[in-house]
Amino acid sequence: METITKEIRILLVYLARPKISRSEMEQDVTELWQLTATLGNATITDIITQHGSITPASYIGTGKVEEVAAYLADHPTDIVLLNGHVKPSQKFLLTKSFWEINKQIIVWDRVDLILAIFSKHAKTTEANLQIELARMHNMGPRIFGMGMELSRQGGGIGTRGLGETNTELMERHWKREIKKVKDALEKITKTRTTQMEHRKHLGIRTVSIVGYTNAGKTSLFNVLTHKKHLVENALFATLDSTVGEVYLPSLGQKIVVTDTIGFISNLPPSLIEAFTSTLLESVHADVVLHVIDATDPSMTEKIRVVNEILNSLHIPEQKEVLVFNKADALDEAGRNKIITTFADSPYVLVSAKSHEGIDELTNRIFPHYLNKATR
């Protein structure tokens, strides 16, 4: 049965940092656009741009706040989306400023948008708890507390004194709720750790698949493990960590392959921290396959982003193999570029679609790295 869902109207307020190039900005806006499209029932109805640095109090500066408020007065809008990472205090101030015009308005930053997509795709308790934890961190006590305030007032939004008189109360409530979620997550993490230790005890080696979102990680996982997990031309199709087995004739044993959530640029550390449980498998793997969409014009930047995240997770570089995927869609020039640029790094060119390079991966790369891992 078809359900009618209301279209969410999003106003994008884009703060273009000083010295940003036109192409960087275009890539950034395109990604925000794709993220919004991934939500399914949301559209960016307009973009207001501000050039300059972040204003500490309001992120976009008083003048811009007024401009956005004037826009909201004339254009029905559900969400004001800011690019980048906006502090809870800035979001709180903005929300309050816009409330004069629209009491239902929600202010989101890029992380809130990503978390909304996560929620849409989350299936497991673990994923839901991690999203909840990241959300709470991203909201901060006062915005989180607004929900509590609303329920106390029986649903009506009272603006008088909101968030000011009750800051301490909200802070305590926020901390208590965070602890609850953390405790629940810890139990799940323990189960995962036990499973990993059990595998290690049995001498089973593990390969984890990581990479920027939409690079083709799940497609590669499916090819390797003969599974049929959801593959989609969408950002964050995968949110959980899934495990599959592959028998390697060259090693005469089976290995475990894991697929996990994709990465994206500008993730705050608190979000990565919230997903520690899911990423645990990747952190402890013997080999880390860093899957890259070789047809992506922003490939180099995305490799950098993923490497930064791998670093923050303390995954040693020696475990990493660059896997350039979508070789079937590459022309000669694209191939040559990879061959010349990455000649010094361990890499392999594959296609999850045509299966080019898969044999090389399983017969040469895996045995080589897995033998090394045992030494």
Ligand SMILES: Nc1nc2c(ncn2[C@@H]2O[C@H](COP(=O)(O)OP(=O)(O)OP(=O)(O)O)[C@@H](O)[C@H]2O)c(=O)[nH]1
């Ligand atoms: N041409 C081509 N397309 C591919 C290949 N591998 C994956 N794709 C496409 O790339 C898109 C993303 O594939 P996924 O496997 O879902 O990518 P992912 O990295 O798991 O993405 P998330 O889980 O959303 O982070 C889909 O539209 C796939 O059909 C390939 O080898 N060649």
Ligand SMILES: [Mg+2]
């Ligand atoms: Mg996936």
